[in-house]
Amino acid sequence: MIRVENVWKSFDEQPVLKDISLTFERGKTNLIIGKSGSGKNVLMKCLVGLLEADRGRIVYGDLDFSAMGYRQRRVIRKELGMLFQGAALFDSMSVTDNVMFPLSMFTTMSRKEKEMRAAFCLERVNLHGADHLQPSELSGGMKKRVAIARAISISPKYLFCDEPNSGLDPPTAILIDKLISEITEEFNITTVVNTHDMNSVMEIGDKVVYIYLGELWWVGSRHEILHTGNKELNDFVYATELMRTLKK
């Protein structure tokens, strides 16, 4: 579980996050949604420690992440899996080497042990047999799956996904969403997904957080989001003609 308590963040005295307080549940897929520039990316970076909150606390389990120094945070960093937008694989490395990278950075496992762990993770994302391939030989969906395998290789307690299905066709995007959701439940991970894809929201959103102009505007489940009376959220959810037609 991750607790965000009264977090503020400003750039050039312009507040981007305003007094955000919420909880991300363990074993659930937590989605942060919002328009571009709403502050959801900044919130995500504050969560993983790439940006420091000006005020407030971020607590992982019982550990106050905000109060920790660089070295102390390494304990928590070892438990963070990260899935970057666009997969962000190392082009010069094979699929197996990509998956093994966090293991090399965070563990003292032997090469054999790392290879076994990588094989397990690739098997889990249904990429058995692709271990020797280079990223250039993979489709967009396969790259995402390799990235997920890399993210879960260190058996993370927390998984952060930044626009995990951007650039994918709808069927592949749904496959990736489902894979993230399955892994979350299977390994009892606290997953936080940053997205503005309503398909993802409707597919895997156990808990949905809507950020509007830097403020926590709405919190609920994917079942509740379609029936909310919140005007700003409705503007976001029913922004497309398709959604408006479906609502009618």
Added chain:
Amino acid sequence: MLHTLILIAKLIRESALFALTSIVANKLRTVLTLLGITIGIFAIISVFSVVDSLERQIRESISALGDNVVYIKKWPWTFDTDLQWWQYANRPSPRLRELEEVQRRTGSVEAAAFLASTRRRVEYLTTSVESVSIAGVSADYDQVRNFSLHSGRYFSQTESSAGRNAIILGYDLAENLFPNTDPIGRSVKLFGHNMTVIGVFEKEGLGGFGDTHDDSAVIPIQTLAQFINVDQDRYGPFIMAKPHPGITNAELIDDLTGVMRSIRRLPPVAENNFSLNETSLLTEGFDELFAIITLAGWIIGGFSILVGGFGIANIMFVSVRERTSIIGIQKALGAKNYFILWQFLFEAVLLSLIGGIVGLLLVFGGTAIVVSVFEIDFLLSASNILLGVNVSIVIGLVAGFLPSWSASRMDPVVAIRSTA
């Protein structure tokens, strides 16, 4: 502690593999970057190899001249600034009779020899070699000058004192005159007279002073005196004197100075009208010369390497910029600053080292060509190879440090933003 060392070793290995992959992935850029260091190492190691080879040959030549032999000559090897050139030119040359006086009146001289030389044609049947250096030497020449005979023998006392028509040929001269025949005992024609070949010098190669016996011939001074006036200036006469064991060169020079002044009846106030030259003077002169050439080598090669270093620094900055996203991802996935630093530093050192090794290979190829074409004893020594490798590593470290450091200090937020 052991656990930490294992982790560091593993990280270094990971970094090295990462760097290697990057170098292989950018082949053309790698080659162009290497050129600067290649040329630099080629320049510096070439100069050092030439200097080393020249120095070795010159020292061997000096050693052949005899490092404790004093040469009594008209002209000095190093000029005294107090005297004008005409004062040297007006001096008398050492004479053959002065050799006898030196031998008789000095107590410190173990052996002394007189030498005068000219150039003449040497013939054997229908074969002839023009303008051969013919040296007339007195009997003790073999005791003051280091040489070996390939075949035959040196002049006997009788041949020397009686001026017999005996001749010792240089190795190359013998090869030219007697391509498929043993020359010992055969007669060559010199000054229109038959001379019996009694010996052939061992091949000496190109000496540092061009004083090799290879293309010349040696006859007794008394024989030469039958055809030319060996005391004449134009035949470059001089006397070589070697001291008894335990006698220093300074003592020998003191002794020779007194005796020569006495022989030439110089009044106490008069300047010496002869020069006493030591091979150590040559050595000292060459020490200074080689120090200057070595310095010049460092400066010329140093500038080339400096340019190469800037090339590596430049390409490393480009590499860091290109891989900003990768750095960001690595950092987000747990890579520590020193992992990133080492990764880029290793790449810079590897680039520089490859450039240096290519430069060394070029020097090696060049030396092989020079040796085979010019028959010069020219060598790329192990110490120069080591120097080239070390210089490459140091340049790689220095040139790569700043780009690597900037990469390691990169803000992961900025880096990850470039990914997006």
